[in-house]
Amino acid sequence: MNATDLPGVSWWKSSRSANNCACVEIAVLPGGDVGVRDSKNQDGPVLVFTPQEWDAFIGGVKDGEFDV
Secondary structure: OEHHHOOOOOOEOOOOOOOOOOOEEEEEOOOOOEEEEEOOOOOOEOEEEOHHHHHHHHHHHHOOOOOO
């Protein structure tokens, strides 16, 4: 799916994102799924996650699961 397939969806990125940086943007999609796209390619592909997948990812981030 591309972002162009999702007209009217509100995208946002972290307030900690610097201007012109390589960031991702997220949106809650109709039906409750979460979309993720590259802020540099706003018409490009969108990764779509179920609410359960998104919650598991956020939980892993909070638990330090992805810390290097």
